[in-house]
Amino acid sequence: MTKEPDILLHTYPWHQDQWHQVSQMIRQKRLPHALIIGGVPGLGKLTFAKRLAAALLCQQGEISDACGQCKSCQLLAANSHPDFKLMQPEESGKAILVDQVRNIQHAMATTAQQGGARVVIINGAADLNLNAANALLKQLEEPGDNSFFLLLHQWPKMLLPTVRSRCQLLDIIIPRPEQALSWLEEQLPEDDGNPRATAEKLIALANGGPLKALQLHASKAHELRHQMLVQLTAILRGNASSLEVAQSWHKQPLEQMLKWWIEWINDLIKLKMTGNTAHLANPDIIKLLQAVAQRSSIKAIYRLLHRLTEQLSFINQRRNLNNQLVCEELLHQWYLLVRSDTSL
Ligand SMILES: [Zn+2]
Numbered sequence: 001m002t003k004e005p006d007i008l009l010h011t012y013p014w015h016q017d018q019w020h021q022v023s024q025m026i027r028q029k030r031l032p033h034a035l036i037i038g039g040v041p042g043l044g045k046l047t048f049a050k051r052l053a054a055a056l057l058c059q060q061g062e063i064s065d066a067c068g069q070c071k072s073c074q075l076l077a078a079n080s081h082p083d084f085k086l087m088q089p090e091e092s093g094k095a096i097l098v099d100q101v102r103n104i105q106h107a108m109a110t111t112a113q114q115g116g117a118r119v120v121i122i123n124g125a126a127d128l129n130l131n132a133a134n135a136l137l138k139q140l141e142e143p144g145d146n147s148f149f150l151l152l153h154q155w156p157k158m159l160l161p162t163v164r165s166r167c168q169l170l171d172i173i174i175p176r177p178e179q180a181l182s183w184l185e186e187q188l189p190e191d192d193g194n195p196r197a198t199a200e201k202l203i204a205l206a207n208g209g210p211l212k213a214l215q216l217h218a219s220k221a222h223e224l225r226h227q228m229l230v231q232l233t234a235i236l237r238g239n240a241s242s243l244e245v246a247q248s249w250h251k252q253p254l255e256q257m258l259k260w261w262i263e264w265i266n267d268l269i270k271l272k273m274t275g276n277t278a279h280l281a282n283p284d285i286i287k288l289l290q291a292v293a294q295r296s297s298i299k300a301i302y303r304l305l306h307r308l309t310e311q312l313s314f315i316n317q318r319r320n321l322n323n324q325l326v327c328e329e330l331l332h333q334w335y336l337l338v339r340s341d342t343s344l
Contacts, residue, residue, distance in 0.1 A: 009066060011051060012044045012210070013183055014175035022052055022170065023064035031056070032168040033143040036125070038156040039172035042209020046123055048172060049150045053084055053119040056148055072114050082113040088123040096124065098131040105139055108147055117146045125151040125159055133160050140166040174208035184210050188217065204284065224252060225260055233288060235335050242331035249331075250324035258312045261330075264289070265305045272298055292338055300340035304333045 011019065025031040035052075037045050054066035058073055066073050075081040085104050089096050104120055112118045122128070128136065140149060140163065149167070153159055156169055175183070184199040192198050198217070205222055206212035216222055231248070234240035249257065267280045272293045277286050311326055 009051060009054075009068065010047050012047065013179055014210070015044065015048050015172065018048065018170060018172055019051070023055070026055055026064040031148065033147060034140045034149040034151070034167040036151045036153055036156045036159065036164065036167045036169045037172060038153050038169060040174060040207055040209050040212075041154060042206050042212020042215070043172045043174065044211055045152045045172055046121070049121045049123075049152060052150060053121060053148075056117045056119050057081060057084060057114070059114070059116060072116060075114070083116065083118040085120045086123060087120060089127045094127070095129040096122070096127045096132050097129065098135050101128075101132045101135040101139070105135065108139065108144060112146065117148060118144070119148045119150065122149065122151045125153040125163070126155070128163075130160075133163055137162055137166065175210060177203070180208065180210045180213075184213055187214050201284075207281075221256065224257070228257060228260065229285060229288065232331075232334060235331060236292065236338050242328050242335055245331050246324050246328035249327045254323055254327070255312065255315050258308055258315070262305065262308050262312065265301060265308060268293055268296075268301055269298070269305070272296075272301060295338040297340040300333075300337050304330070304337060307333060 022031060022035075037049055039045055051066070054073060054076055055064055057076060058066040059070040060067040066076075068077075072081065076084055085107060087096060087100055087104055090100070108118055108120070122136075136149075143149060151159075151163075151167060156164065156171075174180075180203050181196065181199045184203060185195045188195045188198060199213070202213035202217055202222060203210065205216055205225070228249075231240060231245045235242060235245060263281055264285065267282050267285075268289050270280060271277065271289050277283070277290075280286065280289070282289075307330060311321070311330065314321055
């Protein structure tokens, strides 16, 4: 694993073009007061935003990247810069609340304590609830002198139009495969026999986001996904029972597993409806999907999809579930899928 570079100047090779763009804007003093930084998970949007915040707050006026030396840079590195705020949901999976926005409003209404810029990063702008988004609007309309809002969002087009129209958009682009693969290969442990093949698999699973791919590797998620597919295939073939598989599943990260399963079922529906394999999100399992599509009815597929999404929302609401029972029931429906009447 490579050493973490200085937090203020931390950067990834695929940030280069966008960084060039913003650093020019800083130099020419035409960086917009509200910027949406968009891009799929795993591209390092927060890292990019922090570097930008550091550059804006740095007291070495002449440069377009933080100096790392001045008082402002030191405060920021120590996580105690009074004119820098990072706003994100207080708990993962929860919304950003209107009170959090009001606290920021209050802080932004006073003079910058270090006499320079003030920067707010909103990590997970998708998680602003409606009240919070409305409270933010006023801030975006009248940001005040030398104040900057950096909103991070996976799909900027899905932000409220009222918020979006007050911001300029900067997309962090998915790196070219060659760049993503060579970066990821460097991060993988040396004992991996075929780092290129592992990296390719991980990048595909992570939809192109190299950091997401690395995270998947660290959590051994790709192995879990592979194991799931082996077990689901065994159930279809009658080589494993739903009960057995449910017993091995119920202590696994069920939320992640249901998300994958839902993705596979969505691919299955696409395949069943169009017969086209070109736009599937999981091209590595085409054969399995084709076999299931041929032998199942669309009605049964939708019924399973409905149950899966319902269970996922129960998990998100932290309802107490008997995971083993839930898994068993879902797996039984999966078993019945290829035994459903395909004429329906
Ligand atoms: Zn500095």
